[in-house]
Amino acid sequence: MSGVRKGTGGGPTVVIAAHMDTVFPDGTDLKVKREGDILRAPGVGDDTSNLMAVLEMFRALNRGGVKTRGDLIFLASVQEEVGLLGARHWLENSGYKPDMFVATDISATEVWYGALRIDQFKFLYTSPGAHTMESRGGPSPAKAVAKAINALYEIPLPPIAEGLDTFKLPVLNVGMLGGGTVVNAVPREAWFTVDLRSLDSATQDSLESAVVSTARRIAEQEGVGFRMEKKMGIDYSKALPQKERLNHQLVQTALATSNYFRKPGTPEIVARDVGSTDANIAVSMGIPAVAVGATIERMPHRLEENADAGSIVPGIKSLISLAVALTSH
Ligand SMILES: [Zn+2]
Structure with a gap:
């Protein structure tokens, strides 16, 4: 209005x-x-x-x-x-x-x-799925999500920007995760979101490429399908x-x-x-x-x-x- x-x-x-x-x-x-x-x-x-x-x-x-x-x-x-x-x-x-x-x-x-530079992503890992009984040693989107989240939190962040009071930037946060439909099967799909924030484009761009390449690398390592959706981003x-x-x-x-x-x-x-x-x-x-x-x-x-x-x-x-x-x- x-x-x-x-x-x-x-x-x-x-x-x-x-x-x-x-x-x-x-x-x-x-x-x-x-x-x-x-x-x-x-x-x-x-x-x-x-x-x-x-x-x-x-x-x-x-x-x-x-x-x-x-x-x-x-x-x-x-x-x-x-x-x-x-x-x-x-x-x-x-x-x-x-x-x-x-x-x-x-x-x-x-x-x-x-x-603030804000980029938000959803990363999705997929597999054909399998009954638990047939899943040993096979690819698991759930395991890929766990590994990817862990790997993302290992990405070294630049020092916290000064003078910002309670804000601790740059920062990434996994705010949502989910997947699967039953207890006794490998999920056909599992996913999580990333909210990435920093003060300048150079920092944000390098963190964004680290986040995306890490998420993709884990998919390759785990032998699962991969796709991402960009939820928000401003040029x-x-x-x-x-x-x-x-x-x-x-x-x-x-x-x-x-x-x-x-x-x-x-x-x-x-x-x-x-x-x-x-x-x-x-x-x-x-x-x-x-x-x-x-x-x-x-x-x-x-x-x-x-x-x-x-x-x-x-x-x-x-x-x-x-x-x-x-x-x-
Ligand atoms: Zn407001």
Whole structure:
């Protein structure tokens, strides 16, 4: 869902985005519970309170009759959590070529100007199958999966990137595995997934080729069939260089507004070269992009997720300042 707030003309076009989807299954109790200043509900931080803040920002600009030179585009995206699909669809098909892109999708304590490299794969091993009684010494997709997972975790990873708080990158994770249909037979198919993440394309590309060649080598060693499916991957070959992204007025202005309105007593916000938000798609297209937050939030993607009610008003003010600054010169 998107809308345009027209400017008077001659200024840059800026997208202010937030996403509508969450990671929680149908039937999850989403009713917000308030304990003092803390608002508790799955999804309350990622991304409900940010989406609400963006809407309030537009309402405030309208109530105040604020005029900007550039157009401000409101974008409420979908399927952010399953691969940034809504933002990608909009950027590729809306007909708009924004000059800057703001994803309102993190805690107000952070400013991200990068784009995490994320590649996700499913590796499948196959065999004709056999009854357990006839299987001794024969090929086994289950055994191949076990060996492959073990081998992938033996791939040496570069040292953990510094300054990232709780993120330990680069990293690979086997998140799902399965196969077979009965206890007493060799599975005709067994599979697992890999989620591979790092900060730059060079690291990601070399890890990706190590992962794929390892998975394939195990299939050959074990005498089983092999195929892979790429579940997700973004081409970052058009992304601007790191210094250019950091020094862009978009990121520097976001840093200034976020720090000006940050909660008194909290640490100064520094811009981090990371990101796994809708801004990634803009970064990959060479569009200056940043991720910011309007509210202080904790534990996204968990049932314990919560946000500070008191952070909402300064967060909206921060967004207003950012949007007006970016579109007014
Ligand atoms: Zn999010």
